[in-house]
Amino acid sequence: MIQFVFWTCIFLVLYTYIGYAIVIFILARLFPYPIQRKEGEQNSEGKQFPPLTLFITAYNEAEIIPEKMSNCLELDYPVDKLHILWVIDGSTDHSRELLKQYPMVEIVGSPLRKGKTAAVNHGMEYVKTPIVVFSDANCLLNAEALKIIADQFSDPTIGCVSGEKRVAFSSDDTVSSKGEGAYWKYESLLKRLDFEFYSAVGAAGELFAVRKELFDSMEEDTLLDDFMLSMRIAQKGHRIAYTSNAYAVEYGSLNMEEEGKRKRRIAAGGWQSIGRLLPLLNVFKFGKLSFQYISHRVLRWSVTPFALFALFPLSAILGYRSSSSFNVFYVIFALQSLCYLCAALGYARRNNPNSSKLFYIPYYFLFMNINVMRGIYYLFSRRFVGGWEKSQRK
Numbered sequence: 001m002i003q004f005v006f007w008t009c010i011f012l013v014l015y016t017y018i019g020y021a022i023v024i025f026i027l028a029r030l031f032p033y034p035i036q037r038k039e040g041e042q043n044s045e046g047k048q049f050p051p052l053t054l055f056i057t058a059y060n061e062a063e064i065i066p067e068k069m070s071n072c073l074e075l076d077y078p079v080d081k082l083h084i085l086w087v088i089d090g091s092t093d094h095s096r097e098l099l100k101q102y103p104m105v106e107i108v109g110s111p112l113r114k115g116k117t118a119a120v121n122h123g124m125e126y127v128k129t130p131i132v133v134f135s136d137a138n139c140l141l142n143a144e145a146l147k148i149i150a151d152q153f154s155d156p157t158i159g160c161v162s163g164e165k166r167v168a169f170s171s172d173d174t175v176s177s178k179g180e181g182a183y184w185k186y187e188s189l190l191k192r193l194d195f196e197f198y199s200a201v202g203a204a205g206e207l208f209a210v211r212k213e214l215f216d217s218m219e220e221d222t223l224l225d226d227f228m229l230s231m232r233i234a235q236k237g238h239r240i241a242y243t244s245n246a247y248a249v250e251y252g253s254l255n256m257e258e259e260g261k262r263k264r265r266i267a268a269g270g271w272q273s274i275g276r277l278l279p280l281l282n283v284f285k286f287g288k289l290s291f292q293y294i295s296h297r298v299l300r301w302s303v304t305p306f307a308l309f310a311l312f313p314l315s316a317i318l319g320y321r322s323s324s325s326f327n328v329f330y331v332i333f334a335l336q337s338l339c340y341l342c343a344a345l346g347y348a349r350r351n352n353p354n355s356s357k358l359f360y361i362p363y364y365f366l367f368m369n370i371n372v373m374r375g376i377y378y379l380f381s382r383r384f385v386g387g388w389e390k391s392q393r394k
Contacts, residue, residue, distance in 0.1 A: 006314045009307035010332075016304040020295040021190060028196035033239070036155045049150050052131035052209070053083045057119045061137040062093040068137055069102055077146040087123035089113055117222040120229075124215055133209040134226065139165075139250035141207060148246040149209045159214050159238025160230045162200050163207030163246040164188050178355070179364030180259065188244060190296060195242040198288040201296045203230035203240060206248035214238065219276075223269030223379075231277055234289055256350050256367070263368060267375025270301030305369040312336050340366070 054072060061068075072084055084105045088095055090113030099107050108126050109119065124132070133149060135141060145163060152161040165188070167181040191200045205226035214233045222228050230240050281298070283290040315336065319329035339362050346363025349355040 002314065003318060006311070006318055006329075009311050009314065012299065012304050012307040013311065015295075016299045021186075021193070023295075024190065024193045024197055024292070028193045032196050033198050036157055047151075049078055049081055049147060050131050050153070051081045051083070051129040052077070052133055052146065052150060053085050053127050053129045054146070055085050055087070055120075055123060055127065055132050055134045056137050057087045057089060057116055057123065057134075058091065058095055058137040059089045059113065059116075060091045060093045060095065062091075062095045062098055064138050065095060065098045068140070069099075069105070071140045074143055075141060075146050076143045077150075082146070083129055085123060085126060087119045089116065089119040115220060117218050117225045118220040120225055121217045121220065124212075124217070127212055130212050131209055132212050132215070133207070134205065135248060136206050136250070139206045139248040141248055142246065145207065145246035145248075148243055149207075152241040152243060153209075153211065155239075155241070157239045158241045159211055159233040159236065160203055161209045161241045161243065161246075162191065162203035162230065163209075163248055164191075164242075164244040165204045165206045166247050166249045168249050168251050178357075179360055179367070182357070182361055183364065183368070191242040192244060194292050194296060195240070198292065199234055199239040200242040201231070201234075201240070201289075201292050202227040204248075206250060207246060211238075222276075223265060223272050227269065227273055228276065231273070231280065231293070235277070235280060235286070260367075260371060260374075263371035264374050264378045267301065267372045268379035269375075270297065270372070271375055271379050274298055274301060301372060305372040308369055312340070 054075075056068070058065075075082070084102075086095075086099050086105055086107050086109075088099075088107060088109030090110055096107060096109075099105050106126065108123055110122065114122075120134075131150060131153060133146060141163075149161045149163065152158055165184050167184055194200045202224075203226050205224075208226060208230060210229065210233060214236065215229070216232060218225055218228055234240050277293075280286055280290055280293050283294075286293075311332070315329045315333040319327060319333050322329055342359050343362040343366045346355060346359035346361075349359060350363065
């Protein structure tokens with residue numbers, strides 16, 4: 001029985017973090033989803049772009065508003081088609097006064113802090129355009145991002161478009177930024193392959209867009225509003241496109257303590273999302289989407305972290321019980337010991353900008369999985385109700 005549990009854990013860990021990437025790569029090459037466009041639609045410089053709203057939620061973002069607005073005004077999109085909407089969620093700084101300097105900006109919001117999801121629900125009541133592009137206040141978009149996103153909606157099967165998140169680096173960056181950057185490179189690869197096969201699994205909140213007609217108000221205690229909104233659109237039968245050519249750039253977390261806040265909230269949101277998207281676990285009804293959702297998200301947010309940490313004691317027990325001094329269990333135990341040692345060194349050097357990938361990648365990997373477990377407590381403590389916990393960034 002113990003060997004069955006051990007090999008099940010091995011399978012879950014290898015499939016979740018390596019196997020699925022190989023499987024989806026093969027499927028995307030052998031069975032790519034055909035690109036569709038509306039009849040008569042042309043991808044050219046002279047094409048007509050649809051009106052869209054750039055939707056930005058903010059809580060006490062006065063420091064970043066001048067830079068964010070400068071970036072908004074540099075975006076390459078027809079001025080008469082672009083509407084900029086800021087939703088202020090109970091800010092106590094001078095965000096509103098700063099935004100009033102920009103006559104093209106519409107400002108809405110609540111004097112009370114209700115949380116990001118409540119702000120999104122409220123702000124969507126003011127949106128009149130067919131396309132809504134969501135962007136975080138603390139990230140900057142490339143100039144062509146809006147045109148690239150709008151062009152994706154030429155495919156009638158697309159209900160949501162996810163841009164790419166990129167983490168900016170500086171010479172003094174530590175594990176928090178480097179680890180996050182490495183993770184997002186891997187995550188971006190999976191998103192691209194998912195989309196090529198059928199649909200991306202969720203959108204990145206830093207930059208994504210939806211058809212206004214497909215928006216449904218979300219529960220105000222929703223932790224991952226971007227994921228829930230995009231996946232509920234996919235649940236209706238629409239695809240989530242992914243494009244790396246439209247991207248949002250932001251700095252990594254200030255340190256691992258701040259990154260821990262973010263990871264804990266995301267992990268709690270993952271558990272919450274699984275509960276609220278239970279129908280998507282039905283492979284017989286949702287086919288490809290269910291397979292991708294379970295493989296890419298559900299396993300990573302639920303059983304796989306427990307399987308990962310169970311492997312260490314299981315391999316030690318099985319190795320000790322084996323009659324041979326050299327057996328596969330001891331080998332696996334030794335490899336895990338080496339990984340944990342590298343992670344420990346990564347932890348010790350977490351504030352050192354010269355930390356090697358050999359150390360900070362194992363550390364960040366284990367750090368993410370530990371926070372999946374911490375997310376359970378965070379979810380049930382409901383400390384997030386009434387506002388989201390902001391992490392400081394560089």
